[in-house]
Amino acid sequence: MFDYLFFTSLTLFLLGLIYKISTWFTRNIGILGKNIKASQRMLSAARGIFHVMGSHKVLTLLNTFLLDVLFQRRILKEDLLRWVAHMLIFYGFMLLLFMHALESVVSEAIFSDYYSTLNPFFFLRDFFGAMVLAGVIIAALRRYILRPQRLRTSPMDHYAIIIVAVIMLSGIALEGLKIASYTEFQRMVEDYAGLDDEDEIQALEAVWVRDYGTASPNIKEPIDEDLISSGREVHENNCMDCHSSAKWAFNGYATAKIISPAALWLDRVGSITLVWYIHIITCFIGMAYLPFSKMFHLIATPFTLIANKVMDPVKSLPANILTRQIMELDACTHCGSCSLNCSAAMVFEAAGNEYILPSEKMGLLKDLASGKKLNDQQYRAIQEGVYLCTNCDRCTVRCPSGIRLKELWYSVREELLASGPPLPHVLTPYSFARGLIIQDTISADEYTRPIETARQAVAGRFINLMNPDIAIPLNAGGSQPVIMDTTYTHCFSCQSCTTVCPVVGNYDNPEQEVGLLPHQIMCCLGLGLTEMASGAQMIWDCLTCYKCQENCPQQVEVCDVLFRLKNTAVESFGGG
Amino acid sequence: MKFALFQGCNIPARVEQYAHATQAVATKLGIELVEISEFNCCGYPARNTDYRAFVLSAAKNMAVAESVGLDMLVMCKCCYGSLKKAAYLLNQDQALKAEINRFLAKENLEYKNSIQVKHLLSALYHDVGMEHLKSKIAKTYSGLQIATSYGCHALRPSNVTDFDDPVSPRIFDELVEITGAFSVQWARKLDCCGAPLTGINDRLAMDMAQKKITSAREAGAHFICTACPYTHLQFDVVQARLASNPENGQPLAPILYPQLLGLCLGIDEKTLGIKENEIDLSGIASFLMAE
Numbered sequence: 001m002f003d004y005l006f007f008t009s010l011t012l013f014l015l016g017l018i019y020k021i022s023t024w025f026t027r028n029i030g031i032l033g034k035n036i037k038a039s040q041r042m043l044s045a046a047r048g049i050f051h052v053m054g055s056h057k058v059l060t061l062l063n064t065f066l067l068d069v070l071f072q073r074r075i076l077k078e079d080l081l082r083w084v085a086h087m088l089i090f091y092g093f094m095l096l097l098f099m100h101a102l103e104s105v106v107s108e109a110i111f112s113d114y115y116s117t118l119n120p121f122f123f124l125r126d127f128f129g130a131m132v133l134a135g136v137i138i139a140a141l142r143r144y145i146l147r148p149q150r151l152r153t154s155p156m157d158h159y160a161i162i163i164v165a166v167i168m169l170s171g172i173a174l175e176g177l178k179i180a181s182y183t184e185f186q187r188m189v190e191d192y193a194g195l196d197d198e199d200e201i202q203a204l205e206a207v208w209v210r211d212y213g214t215a216s217p218n219i220k221e222p223i224d225e226d227l228i229s230s231g232r233e234v235h236e237n238n239c240m241d242c243h244s245s246a247k248w249a250f251n252g253y254a255t256a257k258i259i260s261p262a263a264l265w266l267d268r269v270g271s272i273t274l275v276w277y278i279h280i281i282t283c284f285i286g287m288a289y290l291p292f293s294k295m296f297h298l299i300a301t302p303f304t305l306i307a308n309k310v311m312d313p314v315k316s317l318p319a320n321i322l323t324r325q326i327m328e329l330d331a332c333t334h335c336g337s338c339s340l341n342c343s344a345a346m347v348f349e350a351a352g353n354e355y356i357l358p359s360e361k362m363g364l365l366k367d368l369a370s371g372k373k374l375n376d377q378q379y380r381a382i383q384e385g386v387y388l389c390t391n392c393d394r395c396t397v398r399c400p401s402g403i404r405l406k407e408l409w410y411s412v413r414e415e416l417l418a419s420g421p422p423l424p425h426v427l428t429p430y431s432f433a434r435g436l437i438i439q440d441t442i443s444a445d446e447y448t449r450p451i452e453t454a455r456q457a458v459a460g461r462f463i464n465l466m467n468p469d470i471a472i473p474l475n476a477g478g479s480q481p482v483i484m485d486t487t488y489t490h491c492f493s494c495q496s497c498t499t500v501c502p503v504v505g506n507y508d509n510p511e512q513e514v515g516l517l518p519h520q521i522m523c524c525l526g527l528g529l530t531e532m533a534s535g536a537q538m539i540w541d542c543l544t545c546y547k548c549q550e551n552c553p554q555q556v557e558v559c560d561v562l563f564r565l566k567n568t569a570v571e572s573f574g575g576g
Numbered sequence: 577m578k579f580a581l582f583q584g585c586n587i588p589a590r591v592e593q594y595a596h597a598t599q600a601v602a603t604k605l606g607i608e609l610v611e612i613s614e615f616n617c618c619g620y621p622a623r624n625t626d627y628r629a630f631v632l633s634a635a636k637n638m639a640v641a642e643s644v645g646l647d648m649l650v651m652c653k654c655c656y657g658s659l660k661k662a663a664y665l666l667n668q669d670q671a672l673k674a675e676i677n678r679f680l681a682k683e684n685l686e687y688k689n690s691i692q693v694k695h696l697l698s699a700l701y702h703d704v705g706m707e708h709l710k711s712k713i714a715k716t717y718s719g720l721q722i723a724t725s726y727g728c729h730a731l732r733p734s735n736v737t738d739f740d741d742p743v744s745p746r747i748f749d750e751l752v753e754i755t756g757a758f759s760v761q762w763a764r765k766l767d768c769c770g771a772p773l774t775g776i777n778d779r780l781a782m783d784m785a786q787k788k789i790t791s792a793r794e795a796g797a798h799f800i801c802t803a804c805p806y807t808h809l810q811f812d813v814v815q816a817r818l819a820s821n822p823e824n825g826q827p828l829a830p831i832l833y834p835q836l837l838g839l840c841l842g843i844d845e846k847t848l849g850i851k852e853n854e855i856d857l858s859g860i861a862s863f864l865m866a867e
Binding site for chain 2: 149341342343344345346347349350351388390391392393394397406424425426427428429430431432433434435436437439440451502503506540541543544545546547549550557559563564566567570571
C-alpha cells in the first residue's frame with residue numbers, strides 16, 4: 001500500500017515537474033519573442049546556460065545561489081519576521097525530508113549508526129518539526145491575523161499553508177500516539193527486547209509508564225519504587241541502546257501527555273493507523289501537487305534569482321527573456337511585497353481594480369499565459385491595471401523572488417494594448433515611460449496605434465463637433481452631469497486662456513488640430529454642452545502648464561476644468 | 577535640518593543621479609534627508625483619470641510625512657505641484673478631507689495638514705538660506721551661462737503652489753548665480769518643457785522642447801539647468817532623440833541643479849553622476865575655477 005501510494009505520487013510529481021518546466025518553453029506572454037518555436041527556445045536557453053558556465057559569470061551564479069537562494073537575503077531585506085518564518089519552514093522541511101522521510105536513502109547511507117529512535121536523530125526529528133511548525137504558525141499569523149496592507153489570499157495560499165500544517169501536525173500526533181500506545185510498547189518488547197519473563201516485562205512497563213509516557217491498562221500511579229528500580233535495570237539491558245528517552249521527542253512526548261486520559265481508547269481504536277495514513281497521504285498529495293501549486297516556487301524561484309543575475313538586461317536574446325518571464329510567473333509566491341510597496345497602491349484603494357496591484361496581475365497573467373480566455377470585464381480590468389502603473393520599478397526592486405516585474409509589465413502592456421479595445425488612459429501621463437523608453441523598442445506602428453485608437457475612441461462620440469454646418473442644439477446638455485468645478489461660469493470669453501496657451505500657439509490652424517480652443521470649452525460648459533466639451537481633442541493635448549489659469553482675469557480654473565473633463569471621459573469608458 | 581525626501585517615481589527608476597547628487601549636496605550643507613519607503617506616487621498621473629485617486633495618493637504621502645513629523649523635500653516639480661494641489665483641495669473641502677481620511681485610516685494614517693511640502697529649490701533658498709549656501713561654495717564658475725527652466729507645476733497656479741512670483745520668478749536664478757554662473761534671460765524660461773505629452777502627443781511634446789532649447793541657445797546658454805526629473809528627461813532623452821535630426825542643431829545639455837551646485841561644493845563628478853546623463857555635459861568642468 002505504502003509503496004503503491006509512494007510510487008504513484010512520485011510519478012505524478014515527476015510528470016508534473018516535466019510538464020511545468022516544459023511550459024517555460026512553450027507558453028507565451030507579452031510581445032517579446034513571439035513565434036519562436038519551443039525547440040529554439042530550449043536551444044537558446046541551453047546555449048545561455050553553457051555560456052554562463054564557461055565564463056566568469058559562474059561566480060555571480062554561485063554568489064547568488066549562496067546569498068539569495070540559500071541565505072534568502074532578499075526576504076531578509078523585506079522583513080525580518082518573514083525571513084525567520086521562511087528559513088524555519090525551508091530548512092526545517094528540507095532536513096526532515098532528508099533525515100526522516102528519506103531515512104533509508106539518505107540518513108542510513110551517511111550515518112552508519114543511524115537509528116531514528118536514538119539521539120541525536122530522535123531529538124532532531126522533533127526539533128526540525130518544531131522549526132517547520134513555528135514557521136507555519138508565523139506564516140499563518142501574518143496571512144490571517146497581521147494581514148499587511150493589500151496582501152490578498154488566494155485558495156492556493158490556503159492550500160500551501162494547510163498542506164504543510166497537516167503534514168507537521170499529523171506527524172507530531174502520530175509520534176504522540178505511538179509514545180502513549182500500549183500496543184506499540186508490546187510490539188517493541190516483542191520485536192527488540194525479546195523478553196519472556198512476565199515480571200521483567202511488568203517492571204519495564206512501569207518504567208515506560210513513569211518516564212516514557214506509555215499509557216498502560218495494567219499499571220497506574222502510584223507505582224512501587226522497587227518495581228521501578230528493577231524495571232530500570234531491564235530497560236538499561238534491553239532498550240536503552242536503541243531507544244533514547246521519549247522526552248527527547250518533545251513534541252510527541254507533550255502530545256502523549258495531553259492525550260493520556262484518552263490514550264488507551266485511542267490505541268484500541270487504531271488511531272495510529274489512521275493518523276499514519278493521514279500523515280503519509282498528505283505528504284504524497286503535497287508531493288504530487290507540488291508542481292501545480294505555489295510550492296513550485298521551490299524550483300522556479302532559485303532559477304529566476306540566478307537567471308536575473310546572470311542575464312544581461314539589454315543584450316539577452318528575446319527567446320531567453322520570454323522563457324525567463326514564463327518561469328517568473330511560476331516564481332511568484334503571492335507574498336504581497338510588491339503590492340505593499342506599489343506606488344499606485346492608493347489608486348487601487350480609491351478605484352478598487354485589484355489588477356492595479358502587481359501581485360494580482362501576476363495571477364491573471366499566469367492564467368493568460370496558460371491559454372485561459374479572459375472575459376471582456378477581466379480583459380478591460382487587466383488592461384487598465386497594467387496601464388495604471390507609474391513605472392517606478394519598485395516592485396522589481398522589492399520582489400523577494402527577484403522577478404523583473406517591470407519588464408513583464410512593459411511587454412504585456414503592449415500585447416494588451418494591441419489586442420484589446422481602445423484605452424483612454426493611453427492619453428494621460430501614465431504613457432510617459434512608454435513614450436520615453438518603449439517607443440524605441442517597438443515599431444512606429446505598434447507604438448502609435450494604441451494612441452490613435454484611443455484618440456478616435458474619445459473623439460468618435462462627438463462627430464458633430466468638427467462640422468461647422470451642423471447646428472448644435474442648445475438643450476442637448478440639459479440632462480448631462482455638470483462637472484464639479486463651476487468656475488467656468490465666470491468666463492466672459494476674453495480669450496486670455498487661448499492667447500497664452502502654448503498648444504494653441506504651436507499650430508497655424510489650432511481649431512483643426514485641437515477641436516475646441518480653451519475659451520470655447522469654457523463657453524461650451526457654460527451652455528451646458530458638457531459632452532461636446534469632453535469631445536475636444538484639446539483636453540487630451542493640454543500640457544497642464546496652467547498658463548491659462550494663471551492668466552484668467554476671472555479666476556476660471558481652466559486647466560483644472562480640463563482635468564475634470566478627462567476624468568469624466570475616462571469614467572465613461574468604465575475606468576478610473 | 578531634516579526633511580523627508582520625496583523622490584517620486586521617475587527619479588529612482590530613471591534619474592538616479594539626481595537623487596545621488598541631491599544627497600551629496602545635502603550632506604555638504606548639513607541637511608539630513610530621510611528616505612521613507614511608505615511614500616508612493618504623488619498622484620500626478622492619476623489626476624487625469626480619477627481625481628479621488630489623485631488626492632488620496634498625494635494625501636497618503638503627506639500623512640506619512642506627518643506620522644514621522646518631517647516636512648517633505650520634493651525633488652520633482654510635477655510631484656510638488658500635485659502635492660500642493662491636493663493639500664489645497666483638502667484644506668478647502670472638509671467633506672473631501674473626511675472621505676480621504678477614511679481611506680487613510682486603513683493604513684493607520686491621517687492627513688492633518690501639520691507639515692509643509694517644499695521643493696528642493698525652495699528649501700535651499702528659504703530654509704538653508706543663501707548666506708549659508710555661499711559660505712559653503714569652494715569653487716565658482718567663470719564665463720558659464722545657464723538657462724534656468726523653472727517648471728510649470730511649481731510656478732503655477734501660483735495661489736496653490738506658492739513657489740515664487742509666477743511672472744518674474746527669482747529663486748532659481750539666484751541659486752544659479754551663487755555658483756558664479758550667469759543666469760541668462762530667455763523668452764521661454766517659464767514655458768512648458770513638453771514632458772506632460774511625451775507618450776501621448778510626441779510631436780507636440782518635442783515641439784515644446786525644441787522651442788525651449790532654441791530659445792535658450794539663442795540667449796547664449798551653455799546648459800539648461802533643471803530641478804525636475806520630467807524636464808530633465810525631456811531635455812536629456814527626448815532631446816537626444818531630437819538631435820538625430822540635424823535640423824534641430826547641436827543638443828544643449830541639461831544639468832540638474834544639484835549637479836551644478838555640487839561641483840562648486842567640491843563634490844566629485846562621479847558622485848554627482850555627471851556621466852550618467854545621456855547628453856554629455858562633461859564640458860561643465862572647464863568653466864570651474866579654483867577659489
